[in-house]
Amino acid sequence: MLLPYLLLGAILFVLGLIGFVTRRNLIIMFLCTEMMFQGIILNLVAFGRYPLKGAPTFDGQVFALFLIAVAAAEAALALALVVLLYRYQGTLDANAYRMLKDE
């Protein structure tokens, strides 16, 4: 019974990953990271509900709650950064920001 949820969580996670790697718009990239969070939340809760052994516990959900907090914090900073970068170079293209490139 656990398998479908885990599979679904994995699919969401990977799609987020693919989105992060392929999209060039900075905001969408961060959006995809949020999607990866969704996958993980689903995963956590599924494990909480159908633990491999023993009675179901709520730890999964507590973790999911924390995860949401972290996601919120991350989103706040990421967006602040994006705004800053946008004002700095006027573009959201990920390729434009290569200052750390090794000549």
Next chain:
Amino acid sequence: MPTLLIAILTLGAVGLFLAMPGGRADTRRVGWVVLAAAGAVLLALLLRLVPGADPRGLFAGFALVAVFAALRVITHGKPVYSALYFILLIFAVTGLLVLLEATFLSMALVIIYAGAILVTYVFVIMLAQQSRPAPYDVKSREPVWGCLAGFLLLILLARQIELFLVPAQRTPLPAPIAEAPGTIEAVGVPLLTEYVVAIQIIGLLLLAALVGAIAIARRRPTTRAESEGDE
């Protein structure tokens, strides 16, 4: 089981690749068709796995919506629509959570994610709205490698899950949570007993993020033109 799963997932990968933004319109449409097919087969597979007792129909619905929304977020040209599809994804996940009897969490998810985080995203997207679609939005970046790597990872994860669960399969399914499932009280008690330290730390983290965001936003950056000028 693994060979069928792998086939579906590769089919999905091909479909996603075709549906990637930047290709010609018809190829993208073909991509979507392939994705739909793969999604359907996957759904059938999942349902077969889910034993009867659970409301299978609901799970299938929510799963379908979730995957579709996720795909659209990745493949849509305009960022605004991606954000909106993401909101749709959140609702789908909330549904799934309700199925897993995590009612408080689903509500929390909706409020925080859809309500707060996505709103900021949309706000920032509006801020950085270009008149016509920005070049970097239309053309995706090295889709081939991205998809390939992604689905390779997915296959492995699946394989991993499958390996992981096989021993668990035999154990009898645990009984549903007896008293009120996933209520706020059930989640709140461990929060304040077992994870009281974690709560404080998360509070601290949020504070830090708050201060960070303000610090970044307050500083008026010298744009590249100016910074190169005075260097």
Next chain:
Amino acid sequence: MSVTLADATTTILPLRLYATLPFWPLLGALVVGMLVVLRRKASAAHWPVVLGVAASAVLAVVLFLDLRPTPSSAVSSPAAPSRAAPEPPSLLGRGQGEGQSAHPPGALRAPGLTYTLYNWISLGDQPSLRNQHWLAVNFYFDGLTAVMLLFVTVVSTIIVVYSIGYMRDHHGHPERGYERFFAFLGLFVFSMATLVLAGNFILLYLGWELVGLCSYLLIGFYYPRPSAAAAAKKAFIVNRIGDFGFALGIFALYWFLTAGADPLVQRGENPLDYATVFKCVGALEPWQITTVALLLMCGALGKSAQFPLHVWLPDAMEGPTPVSALIHAATMVTAGIYMIARCTPIFGASPLALNVILVLGLIGAVLTATMAAAQYDMKRILAYSTISQLAFMFVGLGCRVPDSAVFHVFTHAWFKALLFLGAGSVMHALGGVIDLRRFSGLRHVLPHTCRTMLIGCLALAGFPLLSGFWSKDELVHAAFERHPVAGLILLATAGLTAYYTFRMFFLCFHGKLRLPDDAAHPHEAPLVMIAPLWLLAIGAIFAGYLGVTFAAGGDSFLGFIRPHGVLHDYLHGSTIGAPEHGHGGLWLMYVSALVALAGIGLAWARFGQAPETDPDARALGGLWRLWHAKYYFDEIYDYAFVRPLRNLGRFFSATDDYGLDGVIWLVAAVPRGLSFLLHFLQRGALQGYALGMVVGLAVMLLLWNWIGT
């Protein structure tokens, strides 16, 4: 301060006082050195050194009188000539060494005293070098030391007095570096005295090198002149080449004496002391003695500027003239002769070494005599003549007559110093000009110098009754005894010597008065220079009579003079031992007198009127040019040794910079290359890094699965 007394002690003064002999000039030098440091420009800065050298001269004279052989075996009474049965040619029976200085019994026994000052170098602990601890600083007093010290210190005193006048410009103020000059002179006399007094080979080596150092410092006295600096360096390095051989000789001697399971040197004896060496040298195999002798001879060649290593002496004339007189005529260059004479037990026992010395001597004598005949620089002529006379002494040593060689050293010191100082006063008068082509007819302008130079030239030429004649004749006689061809060569060279000496004299003093343009008003040297000249002149005349005895008799020259006088007996007491002197061949004295007169006559005939153009140049042409260019030895040595070594040095330096460093650079290049390959991954693209993470995760999972199962 242990005093090892031989069979007799010194009577007049205690031995300790004689041991202080070398330190007086050193004290004088140090006092003058202090003057330089305290920058007190005293024009009387020469007094400390003069007094020091004079003190050592007095001590040397007293030592000479003190060490005279005991009256019992008195100076050769008329009956002395009947020698005991002719003894085997080698002075030393094999393994018969006994007593302090090995010499046949019954001959004159003069004391051989060793006086140890202190233990100097430690040779590691006890069992290391087979029971021997120390190399000590000890002095060895015997006849040879006394004779050498006598003329070294006395001639030094005279020259120091002379240089008081010489080292002043024409209005009497001391030249720049006046104190430095006297300090170095003091140091030199100290080193020469230490060399002569040394009781073991290490101290001899010390004196050897210090004398070389002083000659380096004094030749380079006028160091702003590049030629002087180069000449000084050349002198030191050529001496060092000789010392290299000398050092190897010492090592070889040490190895032979102490190697093997049962060393010849007993417990507690210092293997390099003269006493021990000459005692044990008999027990060595012939090849060992020959190698040691040949190696020690290298040192003598270097120091006495003999044939292969003679190139530095003519260049040494760059130094001030008193230096040339003192170091490069009278004392330092005789060190080689002294060393071979001192080591007679070693050289005597290896006929091969003596032959080599003989041959080198002959070659050197002839070559340098010819070179001297074709020079115009007065000091260079005298320099070549010195090498030639030293070659005579070498021949004497080669013919097993070391006492005659030392006798010639004794007399040569006087008249050669006189000639050099005479040339010095000519230079002093003419403001530094010494090229014979630029002046002539100075006999009226410099009367004293002319007369003393005449005496000197006569002595050098071997004019009968003067000192040169007696000593040179004995050498020619010994050469004839050894081998008639050698005798003839030596006789011819003696004639050539007379010829070039008087060529110089006539070119300088005879003919009409001609002065170099920059010498405004030449005037005779001051008394402080003339007095030493006359003193040396007297020495040049009478020094010879020390080697002859006044006894009427059939076989005596002019009826009342017979060779082999007090000096020989004096020397027989020392390690030289009593060589057998045949007294026949009186005819040889008359022949050599005739040869000398002939040489003088020829010189008068060709150069009597000091002609402007050189008759020899016209007559001999090519040969003369060869002689004038000193047989191109300098150029040969430069191309054969200096240039290849320098190129080898450049090659090594290049291998160092590129070869060895190259290897290091290669080793360093490996990590640099590797890092270059990887740096492409850092392209700065955010998504590139994300992709990297994904792939990494995938690989990990794969590995985990693959290894997990």
Next chain:
Amino acid sequence: MEALALNLLILLPLAAAVVICLLPERRADTAPKLSLGVGLVLLILALALWLRLPAAQHTRGPSALLGDTDCAWLAVGDRARLPEGGTILVNGVELRYHVGLDAISLPLVVLTALLVPLSIACSFTAIRTRTREYYAWLLALTTGMIGVFAARDVLLFYVFFEFTLVPLYFLIGIWGGPRRRYAATKFFLYTFVGSVITFAGIVYLAIRAAALNFDSVVSFDLNLLSTLHGLTSTEQAWLFFAFFCGFAIKVPLFPLHTWLPLAHTEAPTAGSVLLAGVLLKLGTYGFLRFALPMVPEGALHWATFMGGLALAGIIYGALCCWVQRDVKKLVAYSSVSHLGFCMLGMFSILPVGLSGSVLYMVNHGLSTGALFLVVGMIYERYHTRDLDQLGGLARQMPILAFFFMLFALSSIGLPGLNGFVSEFTVLLAAFNSDVLGRWYGVLGATGILLGAVYMLYAVGQVLFGPLKEPPHTPDLSTGLKRDLTPREIAILAPLAVLVVLLGVAPRLITDTLDPALQAQIVARVQEATQRADDIALRKAPANEPTNDKPETENVKLETDQDRAGAFAGSYSPVFGFSFSGSPAEADGGR
């Protein structure tokens, strides 16, 4: 009291360095004075210890230790509780802070304690920037140097040995010449690579020693390892090679010396004085203290190879000297040549050679240190070291000329000065050594000749000839006079006095040095020679069946002529090192 003096000697400079670092900016000018004060205190302490040495040797035997302090420092392993409280290390490794000076290391410590104040004094006017840091590093270097010589624990030796690299790296890297960074890095890495290999050797030796003594605690005590028996000869040969890698680079021996000229030309005066005066001695001291006593058979096995390298170093170094344009590089190459002599003496395996080589270390420290000081003084005035631009300085600077000439003569071994005594004993040993043989002595003696050639070339070029000075120099801005200032004379005078004193009376050092060498090192090596002879003897009759001489005759014959032969036979001429240690020979050792 001695222990206090020794520990002060080691730790005082480090403490002073820290204090100087903490000096505020406005008090920066006190740094030189403070460090000079500390330097002088070190000198007094060292001399005090030196004066007590004869008495100590008289009472406690030749290898007496002065200021012997031994306390545990680091220990890794399980500890067992002692019945009366406190714990003891049962097994594992321990690094003990065990220091003490004996007659071999004391002369080098006194040399260090003399050169440190002089090099501090000479950099008063030379160093203008970041002075506090400079003096702090200089004092830290002093700690390292004295610590190395005082260490009686092999690991502690290695700690100090590595520690000396760091200060010098900064000294060269910050205050050096134009290519200072490259020189500093090259110096550091080059030496470090070698010493890492040595460290491997030390660790192996210690573990092997613990195994042989059936002791569960691996101790690195010097006495323990020096008096170890039971190592097979192949083992000892390989261990010697490990020591060779680290110490040969430091010495520097012929092929591994390319870092030295570069480090010297780029180092500040004080840095190159200490580098040449003391740090090069770490290598030779390392060979003397570690290679010879700990692995004597290995040393004997490699002796001819080392002798060959030493000879190459002498001749190669001397010839390189002759063509150098930079005076400092010339003096650096002369160090390569001189230390070749030192190694030649050491590997002649004779007591006179060993005492000559230790004497050489001290003498080379004095004369080459002084030469670097003089070159530094010339550089301060003319800002160039190029021989072509300098000439005829004697007229301008007579006092400097005197000192330069004196130290040059001392370094080419003029008798009466200190160079001669050590050079003579070394060559005598090389000539007489059974292990090396005559040709080593002869080729080594060419060093006397080449030494005179390059040194007189340098002296003649700088001092004599017409006056030649670079434009608008000498630069007297830093308060220097045209000739030497009293401060500079005060720096060179003690060295001049010592140079003459040690030349005339070398017994000042050798009286106490020889018994110690004899007791600790020569005895070990001769014991190994004896063991090697027995092996050779056992093999000899086997492979000479036709030999009908009675046994005893053969024995005498064997030791007399064949001693050198027995050795020469077991070497491969090309590499000088062969695995002739056949099992028969190997088991001989166990």
